[in-house]
Amino acid sequence: MRRHILSILLENEPGALSRVAGLFSARGYNIESLAVAPTQDPSMSRMTLVTWGSEEVIEQITKQLNKLVEVVKLIDLSEGSHIERELLLLKVKVATANQREEVKRLVDIFRGRIIDVGDATYTIELTGACDKMDAFLKAVEASLIIEVVRSGVSGIGRGQKSLYL
Amino acid sequence: MNDATSQPETMTGAEILVNSLVQEGVDIVFGYPGGSVLHIYDAMFKQKQIRHILVRHEQAAVHAADGYARASGRTGVVLVTSGPGVTNTITGIATAYMDSIPLVIITGQVPTSLIGNDAFQEVDSVGISRPCVKHNFLVNDVKKLAETIKKAFYLAASGRPGPVLVDIPKDVTAHRSVFEYPGNIEIRSYKPILNGHPGQIRKAVDLLLSAKRPMIYTGGGVVLGNGSKELVELTKLFGYPITQTLMGLGSYPATDPQFMGMLGMHGTYEANMAMHECDVLLAIGARFDDRVTGDVKTFCPQAKIIHVDIDPSSISKNVRVDIPIVGTVDRVLQDMIKAVQESDRKPDVEALAAWWKQIEAWRATKCLRYDRKSPLIKPQFVIEKLYELTQGDAYITSDVGQHQMFVAQFYKFTKPRRWINSGGLGTMGFGMPSAMGVKLAFPNETVVCITGDASIQMCIQELSTCKQFDLPLKIVNLNNGYMGMVRQWQEMFYDKRYSHTYLEALPDFVKLTESYGHIGMLIEKPGDVENALREALALQNRLVFLDFKIDPSENVYPMVAAGKGQHEMILSPYQEERELA
């Protein structure tokens, strides 16, 4: 069992996303996260799908995805060197000066930014690989956390390795 | 003359649809009208090129189109209304999807302005059919209609075929546009692989020629891919034994000595044993279904496996293969034939002789034995007689159950596309409607539906369609008063607790058939079987329903119990020796 990041070019059509989601639920495959938005070519979307499974299961997942009529192209980013990034938005309680100090210190260490300040809240933005988000969320005092919003992973191959039509 | 005011001529969406179907060469549509397809039915009324067959239930429309497609190789077409019209088609669509049958299903939809409002007879047709279609479309603009129909036909029939649904809101069928049917279509995200990889083909042929105990195993893909001729040529060239799945029957002549019979759960002893012992397996257009493999852990334990298939996702899905070859079956087999002819290797004659000797020993168990002297009609006997009388040349459809397995075991198909049954989904109710489709594709051929007393009642209403459109089918009802196949499992694995498998309240099928305006016959004695069949076959212009009262206790053997290995078969308890003694 290994984690895989699949990068998919998909026709930007209504229903295409539900075909992908339906495939995973119908065949009992795992989805850890899924992020999708249009590309520079508005007729196509780019999807990053994080899943895990044995080599056999991942092979079937890629074949089944390729079989969907709306899937234009697909690569498994985890087969080569790649970059993955996720966006985290976090709202925390900061009632005391101490708490404000502590949160600010952590945000600096993790190279995040405080993007909104409320009466007794900070909203923090952090980007990075998945494990960085996990580490940051662990570091923040759990009782202070009000909201966690994660975008899901977006990935791209390094150097020459590209996914385009 | 160039009149500045002259506009290009427009048509309604309904007319565009009908004209698109004509462009696709569609001659028959199976359907059932309703509110959201009224414009389309009006356009159908005004034209003469396409025949519309009005069924009595939308499930039957899909099965009929499916039978038409399986027998003729052309794409079957269905037209139904929104809501319940669509939900009634789902069983038929799933049946076609599981067996990779090319269909285009046109469904009416509520007007675009009402979509999403829970309007009268609204159902999310694209959503509800998504898991059981190759692809589907909602057409929300009349300008896209012709192109979408073109795409639907292209997708349905190319690559691994399958059903494609096109959902058309009522207002789109009323809107007007210029009709231009695209000549060719490109779908950038859909490019089926046609030619097998030459290196892989060479490797496969080398492996096959070095085999000591080779085996060929083929499925429905050879039928659908029209690869029968090539399969026969290649198998003859090798001189190897061949077995086929339920869906593959007919693509290799069952009368040939190299043919080992069907394999799998109710396959022959020799086919399953040979699979278990073989050292090289050539699988063509087959998908290693669980009804074939039994327990995959003990499936072909000694074999190196070569798998030829049009669908990459079929390869190594259930069983890991050593040499995958993706391509159309006819092209790959042609390339393999060439590679065998050009190879300086020859099959190992000595090893092959020993292998055939072993196979003959397995054959000697006579695994399809049954009591020919029984005072009750044996279902196997009926099929054997039918085979003799039709010389293996009829189109046979079936429903699902014991009768289906008896046909597979006892009717020796010698041509592809003659054996029409629901293998993947196992849909009771498939038999009669699919036979209607076959008969419409081949009006001059003998079409026999072999069914059981439970299955036939799932689409019995189609006797009415057969009357209206003059479809002289022969219906062979192997009437055991039970859901025989389920009863068999209950007998073998549930200590004879026959929970809800005895039907008790069967209709008088003869009277029932007569009330629909057809001929019914009741046959109760083995001695009457042949004459009844003869008489029915001679009545070429009438539908005849033959109700054979058969031995209710007969079981299908051999049997690989669910989850067991392919070599662990339960054999018939009947011994011919006793008969002789």
Ligand SMILES: Cc1ncc(C[n+]2csc(CCOP(=O)(O)OP(=O)(O)O)c2C)c(N)n1
């Ligand atoms: C629509 C549907 N429902 C249930 C089943 C499960 N099933 C498989 S075989 C069978 C019994 C079929 O009985 P019959 O048609 O009389 O044929 P027989 O086995 O007696 O030849 C049933 C209920 C099925 N295959 N399809």
